[in-house]
Amino acid sequence: MASIEIANVRKGFGAVSVLKGIDLTIASGEFAVLVGPSGCGKSTLLRLIAGLDDASGGDILIDGRRVNDLPPRDRDIAMVFQSYALYPHMNVRDNMAYSLKLKRTPAARIAEAVGGAASKLGLEALTERKPRALSGGQRQRVAMGRAIVRNPKAFLFDEPLSNLDARMREQMRFEIRKLHRDLGATSVYVTHDQIEAMTMADRIVAMNAGVIQQVGSPLELYDDPANMFVAGFIGSPAMNFLEGQAKRVGNGVEIIVGGKAFCTLPHALALPEDGHVTVGIRPERIGIGAARGGTAEAVVDLVETTGAASVVHVDLTGQAMKIFTTERLQLAHGERVPLAFDAGHVCLFDRASGERLR
Amino acid sequence: MRGTSLSRTVKWTLHYAALLAYVAVALFPLYWLLRVSITPNDILYKQGMALLPSKVTLDHYATVVGKSDFLLFFRNSIIVSGVTAIASTLLATAAGYAFSRFGFRGKFWIVGLMLVTQMFPLVIVITPIFSIFGVLGLTNSLTGLIIIYTAFNIPFATFLMQSFFDGIPKELEEAAMIDGATRFKALVEIVAPLTLPGIVATVGFCFTGAWGEILFALLLNSSPSASTFPVGLLLYSTRGTVEFGPMMAAGVLALLPVCVFFFLIQRYLVQGLTAGAVKG
Numbered sequence: 001m002a003s004i005e006i007a008n009v010r011k012g013f014g015a016v017s018v019l020k021g022i023d024l025t026i027a028s029g030e031f032a033v034l035v036g037p038s039g040c041g042k043s044t045l046l047r048l049i050a051g052l053d054d055a056s057g058g059d060i061l062i063d064g065r066r067v068n069d070l071p072p073r074d075r076d077i078a079m080v081f082q083s084y085a086l087y088p089h090m091n092v093r094d095n096m097a098y099s100l101k102l103k104r105t106p107a108a109r110i111a112e113a114v115g116g117a118a119s120k121l122g123l124e125a126l127t128e129r130k131p132r133a134l135s136g137g138q139r140q141r142v143a144m145g146r147a148i149v150r151n152p153k154a155f156l157f158d159e160p161l162s163n164l165d166a167r168m169r170e171q172m173r174f175e176i177r178k179l180h181r182d183l184g185a186t187s188v189y190v191t192h193d194q195i196e197a198m199t200m201a202d203r204i205v206a207m208n209a210g211v212i213q214q215v216g217s218p219l220e221l222y223d224d225p226a227n228m229f230v231a232g233f234i235g236s237p238a239m240n241f242l243e244g245q246a247k248r249v250g251n252g253v254e255i256i257v258g259g260k261a262f263c264t265l266p267h268a269l270a271l272p273e274d275g276h277v278t279v280g281i282r283p284e285r286i287g288i289g290a291a292r293g294g295t296a297e298a299v300v301d302l303v304e305t306t307g308a309a310s311v312v313h314v315d316l317t318g319q320a321m322k323i324f325t326t327e328r329l330q331l332a333h334g335e336r337v338p339l340a341f342d343a344g345h346v347c348l349f350d351r352a353s354g355e356r357l358r
Numbered sequence: 359m360r361g362t363s364l365s366r367t368v369k370w371t372l373h374y375a376a377l378l379a380y381v382a383v384a385l386f387p388l389y390w391l392l393r394v395s396i397t398p399n400d401i402l403y404k405q406g407m408a409l410l411p412s413k414v415t416l417d418h419y420a421t422v423v424g425k426s427d428f429l430l431f432f433r434n435s436i437i438v439s440g441v442t443a444i445a446s447t448l449l450a451t452a453a454g455y456a457f458s459r460f461g462f463r464g465k466f467w468i469v470g471l472m473l474v475t476q477m478f479p480l481v482i483v484i485t486p487i488f489s490i491f492g493v494l495g496l497t498n499s500l501t502g503l504i505i506i507y508t509a510f511n512i513p514f515a516t517f518l519m520q521s522f523f524d525g526i527p528k529e530l531e532e533a534a535m536i537d538g539a540t541r542f543k544a545l546v547e548i549v550a551p552l553t554l555p556g557i558v559a560t561v562g563f564c565f566t567g568a569w570g571e572i573l574f575a576l577l578l579n580s581s582p583s584a585s586t587f588p589v590g591l592l593l594y595s596t597r598g599t600v601e602f603g604p605m606m607a608a609g610v611l612a613l614l615p616v617c618v619f620f621f622l623i624q625r626y627l628v629q630g631l632t633a634g635a636v637k638g
Contacts, residue, residue, distance in 0.1 A: 102538035
């Protein structure tokens with residue numbers, strides 16, 4: 001186990017700057033998830049930690065030692081690739097044993113380590129098979145096994161579940177998390193799937209356009225996003241964004257959307273001079289029905305039901321919104337419904353910069 | 359249903375008839391080579407185009423093996439083709455890997471230059487090469503031929519190898535390097551076994567190219583001690599006569615090693631020639 005420190009790391013490909021000064025510390029034993037849309041630089045950052053690419057600037061430290069100039073083999077890290085990258089001409093056992101063989105580990109010790117990993121991952125019956133004779137989930141497990149036999153300082157995961165179907169992904173999410181709990185190894189996990197990030201991370205590192213947007217626990221990012229990017233990226237269905245006006249009223253802030261009163265925040269904020277703001281509210285923080293003290297009225301567009309819950313698409317003074325509810329409401333297209341907003345969970349953002357107003 | 363199965367039968371019959379016709383046309387010269395090589399001289403011109411001679415003899419083979427320098431030519435050809443194939447493949451593998459995996463300054467121009475070498479007929483450069491090799495003492499030597507063949511094989515062989523390397527995901531090497539291998543070890547232990555069909559195809563391509571080459575072999579090497587078998591075949595054709603029997607017998611013997619070679623590698627070759635074409 002080891003900590004990973006990244007100090008002002010930059011990476012450019014020609015004129016394109018992919019990472020623009022990343023500072024991040026991942027504590028020993030922590031499960032950190034780098035999340036962001038395609039092209040945000042998360043995989044590049046992982047490859048820099050692995051040593052597969054060279055940083056254009058800055059320092060990368062593993063266990064307190066600067067590793068910028070070390071080749072991947074000397075960094076003592078293990079990596080699980082999106083494509084699994086199993087050696088096609090070797091069977092499962094040899095795939096898992098390869099790193100130990102390279103280290104000239106005694107055969108008995110290799111057999112023990114491979115056997116242990118295989119039993120931990122339920123691969124005992126498959127050790128003689130070649131990768132092409134395995135299912136996606138099994139290949140994924142072999143890739144994991146290859147990583148854990150080495151007992152490395154840190155595990156790196158590059159979107160390891162992207163090639164699996166939804167059910168298998170859910171199961172592997174759980175297994176990887178359990179494995180981390182058992183091994184307690186420092187892990188850096190890259191994904192574009194915010195659900196993976198929310199369910200697996202000790203800490204999420206949200207990235208966009210080569211810049212870290214926010215670092216925090218899953219619920220910190222969910223409840224207290226630093227900007228519109230994080231607010232919109234984390235959470236499904238995504239946070240609603242509405243164009244509105246905000247003005248100070250006594251100790252609070254009155255918000256107006258589409259010319260009508262939306263809600264009043266109970267605390268003061270630093271507002272832009274013209275009062276133009278983006279109002280953010282999570283779909284589950286909106287109540288439907290007059291009984292909830294609904295102030296604004298919206299028109300129902302569409303209802304999507306999953307069984308356990310429903311997402312109601314409504315139109316509020318010309319702006320689309322989603323409402324998440326576990327109630328089984330009978331709503332028809334075009335029906336007018338009163339909405340109540342949980343003012344304690346409304347976020348305001350600067351419309352120009354997208355930064356959270358605090 | 360009846361109509362469909364009938365039309366299918368007709369289609370397949372035509373299909374196989376066309377294939378058979380093609381195979382017959384392609385293999386007929388080989389058959390004729392064999393036929394003439396076992397036909398005694400006295401009936402060679404008497405029996406016209408009969409498919410089988412009335413009498414069969416192995417005299418021509420005995421003449422070729424026992425009373426000519428054919429074995430020497432044969433040995434020279436094996437040396438030149440073998441060394442050319444190995445040297446070209448090794449160099450093309452290294453170059454193809456570099457083109458496939460690395461970005462480096464001048465890559466575009468090097469690839470362009472290599473393409474240029476494939477654009478003109480070799481006859482154009484034969485005179486300058488002859489004069490340069492003369493100065494270097496590389497005429498009348500097998501080394502000279504090996505250098506020429508290797509040089510002319512490398513560009514195409516490099517492109518061939520590059521396409522095979524392009525088909526191998528680079529994550530495999532990266533995984534090996536993270537597992538503790540150097541890049542070279544990852545190349546040898548992970549990438550090379552997966553590229554084996556490509557390597558074998560490249561060896562085959564270079565070997566046969568050198569085996570049948572006659573232009574340089576004829577012009578650079580005039581002494582029998584440094585001649586390869588295609589040049590040797592020409593010795594059976596003099597101004598006055600052509601000794602068809604021994605010439606054909608020598609041709610059959612020269613075909614054998616190539617046939618054996620391709621028989622051994624054909625499994626890899628079919629895989630190899632298609633594997634590089636489609637990625638993944």
